[in-house]
Each structure stands twice: as C-alpha cells, then as structure tokens.
Amino acid sequence: MVKRSKKKKELGAPEWDLSDLYASWNDPKIDVDLANCAEEAAIFESRLKGQVKHLTEAAMVAALIDYEAILEKLYKIGNYPGLLVSSDTSNEAFKSLETKVETKITEIKNHLLFFELELFELGEAEWDNLVSHPKLADFRHFLETLRQRKPYHLSFLEERVLNEKAQTSSGALGNIFQNFVSGMAFKIKVGKETKIMSETELLNLLHHPSRNVRKSAADSFSAGLAERAGLFTDIYDYAVQDYHIENKLRGHKYPEERRNLSNEITQESVSALVSASVAGMPLAARYYALKARILGISPLYEYDRYAPLKASRRVVAYPEASKIVLDAYYSFSKKMGTVVEEFYEKNWIDAKIRKGKRGGAFCSSPSPNLHPHVFTNFQGSPRDIMTEAHELGHGAHGMLSRGQHFLDYDTPLTTAETASVFGEMLVFESLKNKASSDEERLSLLAQKIEDIIAAVFRQIAMYKFEARAHYYF
Numbered sequence: 001m002v003k004r005s006k007k008k009k010e011l012g013a014p015e016w017d018l019s020d021l022y023a024s025w026n027d028p029k030i031d032v033d034l035a036n037c038a039e040e041a042a043i044f045e046s047r048l049k050g051q052v053k054h055l056t057e058a059a060m061v062a063a064l065i066d067y068e069a070i071l072e073k074l075y076k077i078g079n080y081p082g083l084l085v086s087s088d089t090s091n092e093a094f095k096s097l098e099t100k101v102e103t104k105i106t107e108i109k110n111h112l113l114f115f116e117l118e119l120f121e122l123g124e125a126e127w128d129n130l131v132s133h134p135k136l137a138d139f140r141h142f143l144e145t146l147r148q149r150k151p152y153h154l155s156f157l158e159e160r161v162l163n164e165k166a167q168t169s170s171g172a173l174g175n176i177f178q179n180f181v182s183g184m185a186f187k188i189k190v191g192k193e194t195k196i197m198s199e200t201e202l203l204n205l206l207h208h209p210s211r212n213v214r215k216s217a218a219d220s221f222s223a224g225l226a227e228r229a230g231l232f233t234d235i236y237d238y239a240v241q242d243y244h245i246e247n248k249l250r251g252h253k254y255p256e257e258r259r260n261l262s263n264e265i266t267q268e269s270v271s272a273l274v275s276a277s278v279a280g281m282p283l284a285a286r287y288y289a290l291k292a293r294i295l296g297i298s299p300l301y302e303y304d305r306y307a308p309l310k311a312s313r314r315v316v317a318y319p320e321a322s323k324i325v326l327d328a329y330y331s332f333s334k335k336m337g338t339v340v341e342e343f344y345e346k347n348w349i350d351a352k353i354r355k356g357k358r359g360g361a362f363c364s365s366p367s368p369n370l371h372p373h374v375f376t377n378f379q380g381s382p383r384d385i386m387t388e389a390h391e392l393g394h395g396a397h398g399m400l401s402r403g404q405h406f407l408d409y410d411t412p413l414t415t416a417e418t419a420s421v422f423g424e425m426l427v428f429e430s431l432k433n434k435a436s437s438d439e440e441r442l443s444l445l446a447q448k449i450e451d452i453i454a455a456v457f458r459q460i461a462m463y464k465f466e467a468r469a470h471y472y473f
C-alpha cells in the first residue's frame with residue numbers, strides 16, 4: 001500500500017502570518033501600491049532625466065532619497081508574492097500574482113533606469129567630489145559600489161531590453177526548477193510500507209540511523225531526479241548561457257567578475273579561499289575514514305555521510321526547540337534574545353512542512369522599513385533546531401540593520417553569514433553543554449563537523465564545478 005507521508009501534528013511548527021504586508025493574494029491594495037509607485041517613478045523621470053550631472057549636492061541628496069523611496073516600496077510589493085509562492089509552489093493564484101507583480105515592477109523600473117546611467121556619465125573628478133562631499137556621506141557606500149560597475153553599463157535601450165528580458169532569463173529558470181522540485185513526489189519503501197514523500201521529507205531520511213533506510217532514500221532521490229535529468233540539464237545549460245551572454249555584452253573579463261562586484265570582493269581573495277580550502281580537503285577524508293571506523297562500515301557510501309553516530313532519533317517538538325533557540329540567544333545577549341523572541345511572538349516564522357512548500361530554509365529581509373520573515377522546514381532534529389537558529393541570526397541581523405538606508409541595507413554574501421552562523425553556534429554550544437552523555441556529545445560534534453564540511457569543502461567543490469561550466473563558454 002502506498003501512503004503519503006504525514007508529519008506528526010504534535011511537532012507544532014507554525015505557519016507565518018503575512019497580513020502585515022497584505023491581507024491576501026487578492027488584496028486590492030497591491031494594485032493601488034503598484035499604481036502609486038508607477039506615478040512616482042514617472043514623476044521622478046520627468047523631473048530628473050537629462051539633469052543628473054547638473055544637480056547640486058543638496059539636489060542630489062533629494063534625488064537619492066526619492067530614488068530609494070520608490071525602490072523600497074517596490075521591494076515590499078515584490079517580496080509578498082515571493083513569500084506566498086515559497087509557502088505553496090503549487091498554488092496557481094500565488095504564481096499568477098507573482099508574474100503580474102514582476103511584470104508591473106519591470107515596467108516601473110524602466111522609468112528609473114536613466115538615473116544610474118546618468119551617474120555613470122560623470123567624470124572621475126566629478127565622482128570624487130560626489131563621494132567625498134559631506135552632504136552625501138550617508139550615500140557614500142552606495143555611490144562607491146555603483147562606481148565600480150561603471151565600466152560594465154550599457155546604453156539606455158540595451159539596459160531596458162535586459163530589464164524587460166529579466167523575467168524570462170536565468171532567474172525565471174531558477175524559479176521553474178525550484179517549483180518543479182518542490183512539487184515532486186518520491187516513492188520509498190520504509191519497512192513494509194511504501195510511502196510518498198516530498199524532497200524535504202526524503203532528504204531528512206539521509207540522517208536516519210538505519211543504513212537500509214538511508215540507502216533507500218538516496219536511491220529514491222536519485223531515481224526521481226534521473227527521470228527528469230533532461231529537463232534539469234536544459235534548465236542549467238540555459239541559465240549558464242544566459243549569464244555568459246550578459247557577461248559578454250557588459251564586457252566582464254571573467255565569469256566571476258559580476259558576482260565579485262556584488263560581493264565587494266576581489267578575485268585574488270576568492271582564489272586564495274579556494275586554494276586554502278582545497279589544501280584542507282584531506283581533513284574531510286580523514287574525518288570520513290574515522291567515521292567509517294566508528295560505525296563499522298566499509299566502504300562508506302555517499303548515503304552514509306550524514307549517518308548519526310548515536311542510534312536514537314529523538315524528535316523535538318517545536319515549542320521545546322524554540323525555547324532552546326531563545327535560551328541560547330538570551331544567554332549571549334538580552335538584546336539579541338529580545339529581537340529573536342519577536343519572531344516567535346508575532347508569527348514571522350514559517351516552519352511547518354506541508355504539500356507544495358519549497359524545501360530548504362531562508363530569511364527574507366527586503367528593506368529597513370519591513371521586518372524579516374524566516375522560512376524553514378522543521379522536522380524535530382537537532383540539525384533543524386540549529387537551522388532555525390541560523391535563519392534567526394539572519395533575522396536579527398536584518399532587524400538590527402534597520403537604521404541603514406535602503407540603498408545600503410542589502411548585505412553582501414561575503415558578510416551575510418556572520419550573524420547566522422554565530423547564532424547557529426550559540427545553539428550548538430547550548431545543546432553540547434546540555435548533552436547527557438559522552439555519546440550524545442560525540443554525535444553532536446560529528447553533526448557540526450559534517451555541517452562545516454558541507455559549508456566549506458562541499459561549497460568549494462560546487463564552485464569549482466560551476467567555474468568549469470562557465471569557463472567552457
């Protein structure tokens with residue numbers, strides 16, 4: 001008999017409340033806000049197009065304030081359907097809203113394109129005066145990072161084409177892939193029962209004490225992906241080609257350059273990180289050799305990488321998990337604890353697994369005028385508790401950064417993980433200190449080492465694969 005897997009209700013994981021953004025997917029206020037932004041953008045264009053290089057410092061400050069105000073409103077509107085679709089990728093109304101909003105936002109941004117392009121026309125002396133002027137101190141970082149992109153901008157018409165095309169480019173391909181995988185159902189035999197599971201539920205079984213269950217989960221996942229290998233290969237190939245085409249048009253000298261600019265990092269730093277990580281990869285091999293000896297498994301297969309050293313699988317209910325996270329944050333800082341507690345009290349977290357929900361975890365912090373939202377898939381394991389602490393670290397970072405201008409609010413990937421990994425480590429230390437036996441402590445340490453291997457060595461391996469794919473073009 002085939003049964004669809006059901007998560008235990010007693011876990012008590014919450015669904016988020018998005019009503020402080022909009023009442024529902026068909027809230028008339030969405031169209032009203034879009035219309036207001038369209039009007040403001042048209043006025044901004046008619047007032048300043050062709051005049052940017054002639055603005056006084058005071059007028060430039062006013063223009064930047066107006067510019068970021070429109071963008072911030074657009075990010076609020078655009079963020080909402082994205083959160084809805086993540087919570088249910090099978091909901092056609094949500095996806096239709098997302099497409100409609102993206103289309104309208106693209107139209108509105110066409111009226112704003114001129115502003116940065118006209119800033120690019122400034123000479124070096126004019127740029128120097130701009131970024132050093134006291135009246136523009138609050139916007140200095142934005143202007144300096146914008147200046148780094150100056151060699152790679154295109155004409156107004158070319159930028160408009162790319163802006164219009166963005167809805168059907170690599171970002172759209174990523175959405176297609178994510179929505180498709182979120183809707184996949186994987187068949188797996190557990191004991192005498194054959195169950196149907198989502199990607200999130202199935203991947204959780206790779207941490208199961210039973211080697212047979214882990215192997216079945218890995219085989220089921222591989223078989224499910226293999227059935228669609230042609231589609232996924234095409235999606236990836238087209239995404240790589242799309243990225244390469246834009247890089248070529250903009251004159252980027254190597255594939256990583258565009259990403260390095262947004263991360264505010266040099267290729268020399270990236271190469272140094274890669275070299276150091278590759279040199280350290282034997283550490284991962286030594287760890288897995290040790291794990292194989294502890295488990296008495298030879299050889300160790302890919303489905304054994306996350307095998308627990310401790311056989312029991314205690315499932316932690318969500319109320320207990322949230323208390324563990326809160327206590328850990330409060331033990332470090334009352335202020336951090338207070339910030340994190342607000343997420344629990346005000347339903348800013350979506351942790352409940354359900355059909356159609358996207359896999360993985362993220363924290364959305366769209367602007368300083370909005371609070372962040374945290375998205376996880378909670379199944380009651382210690383790793384799930386640390387994942388929640390990780391995303392709440394992002395959330396706390398977002399909350400404590402709300403004094404920034406919108407144009408400086410976004411965090412480069414090179415620094416974005418600092419608060420999140422710190423929060424995760426707070427909870428890890430708490431769990432380790434509360435462990436009731438050496439066996440439990442060893443199991444937690446093994447999990448943490450495996451997380452570090454995944455975060456460092458696995459990511460570097462994926463980077464090297466991506467680099468080969470992009471340099472092929």
